Amino acid sequence: MAGTAVRRRLTWQVARVSAVTAETASVRTLTLEVPDWPGHRAGQHLDIRLTGEDGYVAERSYSIASAPGEPVAITVERLDDGEVSPYLTGELRAGDELELRGPVGGYFVWEPGDGGPLLLLAGGSGIVPLRSVLRHRGRTGSTVPVRLVYSSRTLAEVIYRAELDRPASGVEVIYTLTRSQPPGWSGYARRADAALLAEVAWPAAAMPLAYVCGPTSFVEVVSQALVQSGYPPERVKTERFGATGGT
Amino acid sequence: MSPVSRGFHRRRQEPAENAGRVPPGQYVTKDFPVLSAGPTPHAALDRWTLSVGRLGRQKTWSWAEFRALPTQDVTVDIHCVTKWSKLDTAWQGVSVDTLLEAAGHDGPFALAHCDGGYTTNVPVADLTGGQAWVAYGYDGQPLAAEHGGPARLLVPHLYFWKSAKWVRSLELRDTNDPGFWENYGYHLYGDPWREQRYAGD
Amino acid sequence: MEAVDGNAIGGLLWEVFGTEMTDAASVCGSCGAARLVAELAVYRPALGTVVRCRSCDSVLMVFVTIHDRTCVDLLGLAALG
Numbered sequence: 001m002a003g004t005a006v007r008r009r010l011t012w013q014v015a016r017v018s019a020v021t022a023e024t025a026s027v028r029t030l031t032l033e034v035p036d037w038p039g040h041r042a043g044q045h046l047d048i049r050l051t052g053e054d055g056y057v058a059e060r061s062y063s064i065a066s067a068p069g070e071p072v073a074i075t076v077e078r079l080d081d082g083e084v085s086p087y088l089t090g091e092l093r094a095g096d097e098l099e100l101r102g103p104v105g106g107y108f109v110w111e112p113g114d115g116g117p118l119l120l121l122a123g124g125s126g127i128v129p130l131r132s133v134l135r136h137r138g139r140t141g142s143t144v145p146v147r148l149v150y151s152s153r154t155l156a157e158v159i160y161r162a163e164l165d166r167p168a169s170g171v172e173v174i175y176t177l178t179r180s181q182p183p184g185w186s187g188y189a190r191r192a193d194a195a196l197l198a199e200v201a202w203p204a205a206a207m208p209l210a211y212v213c214g215p216t217s218f219v220e221v222v223s224q225a226l227v228q229s230g231y232p233p234e235r236v237k238t239e240r241f242g243a244t245g246g247t
Numbered sequence: 248m249s250p251v252s253r254g255f256h257r258r259r260q261e262p263a264e265n266a267g268r269v270p271p272g273q274y275v276t277k278d279f280p281v282l283s284a285g286p287t288p289h290a291a292l293d294r295w296t297l298s299v300g301r302l303g304r305q306k307t308w309s310w311a312e313f314r315a316l317p318t319q320d321v322t323v324d325i326h327c328v329t330k331w332s333k334l335d336t337a338w339q340g341v342s343v344d345t346l347l348e349a350a351g352h353d354g355p356f357a358l359a360h361c362d363g364g365y366t367t368n369v370p371v372a373d374l375t376g377g378q379a380w381v382a383y384g385y386d387g388q389p390l391a392a393e394h395g396g397p398a399r400l401l402v403p404h405l406y407f408w409k410s411a412k413w414v415r416s417l418e419l420r421d422t423n424d425p426g427f428w429e430n431y432g433y434h435l436y437g438d439p440w441r442e443q444r445y446a447g448d
Numbered sequence: 449m450e451a452v453d454g455n456a457i458g459g460l461l462w463e464v465f466g467t468e469m470t471d472a473a474s475v476c477g478s479c480g481a482a483r484l485v486a487e488l489a490v491y492r493p494a495l496g497t498v499v500r501c502r503s504c505d506s507v508l509m510v511f512v513t514i515h516d517r518t519c520v521d522l523l524g525l526a527a528l529g
């Protein structure tokens with residue numbers, strides 16, 4: 001399907017929440033039943049629209065957490081000063097309706113045919129679309145080697161921890177915990193920088209494909225470091241969330 | 248017709264004690280949101296200038312000259328068209344009256360030009376009589392770059408998009424030509440008390 | 449405020465252009481830089497959406513939606529699509 005331009009309308013439709021799953025204390029995955037879902041690609045996102053009783057409308061975008069072929073799911077981090085995320089993570093329950101449109105995205109996507117080796121770099125909730133990539137790789141039987149570098153404030157805030165601690169064959173997961181580390185932690189304990197990447201990234205000579213997702217500052221530092229280490233810019237795909245990742 | 252999202256409501260309701268000070272449709276925030284149409288410029292003070300007047304005969308001040316002008320401490324409420332209001336904000340700045348006295352009252356309208364290319368239009372009558380400043384200090388500190396430093400226009404009686412960040416000149420002219428946001432449909436004048444958010448309001 | 453990138457406005461662009469646009473090519477009208485739309489710098493100050501060239505910061509596109517009507521300004525682009 002890669003390279004096929006599928007013309008479709010992007011229209012709002014009503015979906016039903018089928019499950020709300022706690023990933024961490026402040027993060028929830030919403031599994032959705034979407035009646036007219038056309039299928040999606042790993043790395044895409046969808047837009048949510050909420051309407052209050054008084055007609056107030058709020059829209060946000062969320063990366064799709066599930067692989068193509070799995071039920072549509074999004075993962076939302078609750079931001080305390082947010083307007084939408086506290087609603088999605090705290091109020092919404094199974095059986096509720098949600099207006100959405102999607103999938104959206106033709107650039108920050110991966111298919112097995114795109115090859116690798118893959119370098120996936122996640123800052124905080126930037127892990128969400130990369131998890132879709134990992135699950136898609138697993139479901140399609142791709143053997144492309146993967147290194148995932150996941151920057152999180154603490155281990156408790158790592159999303160999908162159980163899954164990532166048991167990576168599929170050919171997938172290596174490297175955490176860096178930037179705010180605090182558990183006793184005995186021997187892994188990285190700082191924000192991703194050029195020196196850290198020099199130790200864990202595929203060498204440029206391997207012709208890797210990199211996907212960087214997270215807050216803008218994370219994406220800027222990491223993508224610049226990769227390009228300076230020899231990755232061609234067109235082999236470093238980036239998706240920047242706002243500083244607050246969308247509230 | 249969009250379905251109502253059960254249990255969803257807008258962020259804040261207005262407590263009664265602020266009622267008289269908050270224009271219609273606004274909510275009070277303790278934050279100071281940063282909204283920008285582009286990257287934060289970082290002007291070198293030794294190259295910064297402020298110009299006021301009609302093109303071709305503007306009065307220009309260097310940073311040192313600007314900071315030598317008489318200044319005022321003012322505490323005002325500010326109202327953003329995106330619905331947040333912030334009460335009792337404390338600024339230090341030079342009154343636009345002072346600038347116009349030196350430059351000459353040379354036209355009925357002003358177009359503010361800013362580092363980064365932003366513009367906004369304000370009638371001169373709304374910049375005089377103690378209604379506007381070029382502010383270089385906020386809350387007793389030098390104005391942070393993300394909030395418009397080294398200096399921004401401050402016109403608190405109009406929606407805050409008129410208080411142009413990173414201001415470098417007030418160009419006086421005969422016509423009230425629209426600035427950046429006004430060009431795309433925001434109100435030419437922008438009075439929060441008459442809720443003049445968009446053209447035609 | 450920090451910029452995001454063209455990925456964040458995929459839905460808006462689809463609404464305006466009728467198709468997926470994040471992987472469309474763009475050329476800056478000021479400096480000629482060529483980038484995919486997903487790689488452009490996007491500022492969303494709530495009054496509107498301003499898309500800028502990552503090389504020279506020039507404004508490429510502006511989208512302002514008022515009362516369900518969207519104003520689209522593409523004058524900063526030399527080419528799109």
